Amino acid sequence: MKPIGVFDSGVGGLTVVKELINQLPYEDIIYFGDTARVPYGIKSKETVIRFSIENILFLLKQDVKLVCVACNTASSQAIPAIRNHFRIPIIGVISPGVREAVYATQNKRIGIIGTKGTIKSCAYELEIKQLDPKIRVTVAACPLFVPFVEEGWLRGEVVRTVASLYLKPLKDAKVDTIILGCTHYPLLKPLIRQVMGDNITLIDSAKQVAVEIKKILAVEGTLNKGRKGKQKFYVSDNPEWFSNLAKRFLGRPIKDAKKV
Amino acid sequence: MKPIGVFDSGVGGLTVVKELINQLPYEDIIYFGDTARVPYGIKSKETVIRFSIENILFLLKQDVKLVCVACNTASSQAIPAIRNHFRIPIIGVISPGVREAVYATQNKRIGIIGTKGTIKSCAYELEIKQLDPKIRVTVAACPLFVPFVEEGWLRGEVVRTVASLYLKPLKDAKVDTIILGCTHYPLLKPLIRQVMGDNITLIDSAKQVAVEIKKILAVEGTLNKGRKGKQKFYVSDNPEWFSNLAKRFLGRPIKDAKKV
Numbered sequence: 001m002k003p004i005g006v007f008d009s010g011v012g013g014l015t016v017v018k019e020l021i022n023q024l025p026y027e028d029i030i031y032f033g034d035t036a037r038v039p040y041g042i043k044s045k046e047t048v049i050r051f052s053i054e055n056i057l058f059l060l061k062q063d064v065k066l067v068c069v070a071c072n073t074a075s076s077q078a079i080p081a082i083r084n085h086f087r088i089p090i091i092g093v094i095s096p097g098v099r100e101a102v103y104a105t106q107n108k109r110i111g112i113i114g115t116k117g118t119i120k121s122c123a124y125e126l127e128i129k130q131l132d133p134k135i136r137v138t139v140a141a142c143p144l145f146v147p148f149v150e151e152g153w154l155r156g157e158v159v160r161t162v163a164s165l166y167l168k169p170l171k172d173a174k175v176d177t178i179i180l181g182c183t184h185y186p187l188l189k190p191l192i193r194q195v196m197g198d199n200i201t202l203i204d205s206a207k208q209v210a211v212e213i214k215k216i217l218a219v220e221g222t223l224n225k226g227r228k229g230k231q232k233f234y235v236s237d238n239p240e241w242f243s244n245l246a247k248r249f250l251g252r253p254i255k256d257a258k259k260v
Numbered sequence: 261m262k263p264i265g266v267f268d269s270g271v272g273g274l275t276v277v278k279e280l281i282n283q284l285p286y287e288d289i290i291y292f293g294d295t296a297r298v299p300y301g302i303k304s305k306e307t308v309i310r311f312s313i314e315n316i317l318f319l320l321k322q323d324v325k326l327v328c329v330a331c332n333t334a335s336s337q338a339i340p341a342i343r344n345h346f347r348i349p350i351i352g353v354i355s356p357g358v359r360e361a362v363y364a365t366q367n368k369r370i371g372i373i374g375t376k377g378t379i380k381s382c383a384y385e386l387e388i389k390q391l392d393p394k395i396r397v398t399v400a401a402c403p404l405f406v407p408f409v410e411e412g413w414l415r416g417e418v419v420r421t422v423a424s425l426y427l428k429p430l431k432d433a434k435v436d437t438i439i440l441g442c443t444h445y446p447l448l449k450p451l452i453r454q455v456m457g458d459n460i461t462l463i464d465s466a467k468q469v470a471v472e473i474k475k476i477l478a479v480e481g482t483l484n485k486g487r488k489g490k491q492k493f494y495v496s497d498n499p500e501w502f503s504n505l506a507k508r509f510l511g512r513p514i515k516d517a518k519k520v
Contacts, residue, residue: 035303036297036303036307037296037297038302042298042410042498042501043295043296043497043498044497044498044501046497047296047497047498143407143411144404144407144408144411144413147403147404147407148404150302151403151404153404157421158418158421158422161417161418162418237303237304237306237307238302238303238304238307241302241304
């Protein structure tokens with residue numbers, strides 16, 4: 001049976017791969033990390049669309065049955081524009097997180113954090129408002145979070161101070177639920193909880209994305225079964241850097257990432 | 261007369277343009293910022309070489325008489341490999357800074373700070389050792405400095421704490437001279453001085469690069485004269501982001517950067 005294709009600007013999408021392995025253990029997965037052009041968060045919509053199309057074309061050559069855009073910047077900026085160009089399902093990370101957050105909030109105040117590109121796109125707000133126009137949404141771009149995670153700075157004085165600054169508008173708005181709108185941010189969960197308090201609900205889209213993909217494959221009758229799935233990892237640059245960071249995101253080491 | 265070509269991975273090379281305008285006011289300058297693929301500092305040598313060749317080819321189409329590689333990562337990783345492929349002079353930012361530092365140090369202890377790519381290349385150490393094998397060199401990669409500068413975080417508790425951590429090995433080694441091995445770092449001069457003390461000599465390559473280019477053009481007989489030079493700015497993405505940041509690096513606003 002055909003594999004599931006997953007792409008991200010770099011290494012962050014591995015948090016989604018981790019959930020796919022958990023929830024769909026029989027599926028083969030082809031991952032592409034665009035490490036030669038990472039990060040996407042600071043780039044224009046037009047450029048993010050172009051890169052996304054190129055990445056999908058690469059995955060189609062590997063004969064995938066579904067593409068998961070495991071990058072919030074690409075999901076928010078490119079998916080609406082490109083989804084209809086392809087015959088296979090293109091699944092992003094925005095909608096699953098939104099549904100979960102709308103379901104989770106008690107006081108109808110949701111916070112969104114992400115890269116500048118994701119926040120500027122307003123993709124999360126638009127989807128939340130469609131589901132429930134009464135929900136109050138507060139957003140905050142956190143541009144230093146990605147470099148912190150990639151440097152392995154997940155705790156300590158410096159990161160906590162920056163997090164307090166970034167999250168202040170969300171605290172002031174008394175949100176009870178925050179969507180982690182970037183695949184890197186789940187690694188900062190303990191820190192964000194420390195700043196926002198223990199009662200905050202943190203929505204990590206990866207889990208919900210895997211649930212959605214499972215549903216779609218079931219409906220299409222293309223779920224794999226019978227033998228344990230395999231993963232292949234491709235990158236556009238720096239396979240060693242990718243493999244080193246991979247462990248942090250995937251929770252286990254990667255044998256070898258292939259440069260294409 | 262033909263213009264001078266300058267390229268950088270993004271906006272940092274404008275610190276060199278600023279010095280060229282100061283020291284060579286009659287020269288026309290064509291600047292290319294590869295903002296679609298920024299940053300170079302985390303990418304492999306092979307990829308940096310490929311990007312650099314593409315950037316030089318773009319500048320050659322604009323009929324430049326000399327190319328300045330105003331990016332330390334590209335200078336250290338690509339120039340040795342590509343210099344001989346081109347007929348016009350290709351000038352990097354490593355050698356001018358090295359000569360200045362070797363001249364400036366009193367205690368023969370020099371520190372180098374830069375991106376991971378620049379530090380890993382050992383380009384500075386090799387050039388210093390060639391000039392004076394007795395000089396003790398201490399290096400430190402400072403990967404968070406570029407995001408800090410691009411976010412406009414040039415002072416304050418957070419940046420000072422990070423700088424103290426990064427610069428500790430240089431302080432312990434009692435260097436009296438530091439080469440700012442990245443075009444972004446001159447904006448952090450006051451902070452670095454605060455951490456290292458007032459007696460530290462900070463070598464900002466931009467000035468020396470302009471001196472070197474002036475010499476080469478004089479020797480080749482291609483110096484411009486007579487009328488004030490013009491500058492043209494091209495980027496591969498995000499012209500607004502570039503123009504906004506440009507003021508910080510160039511010391512004056514840019515009318516319009518053209519996307520190519």
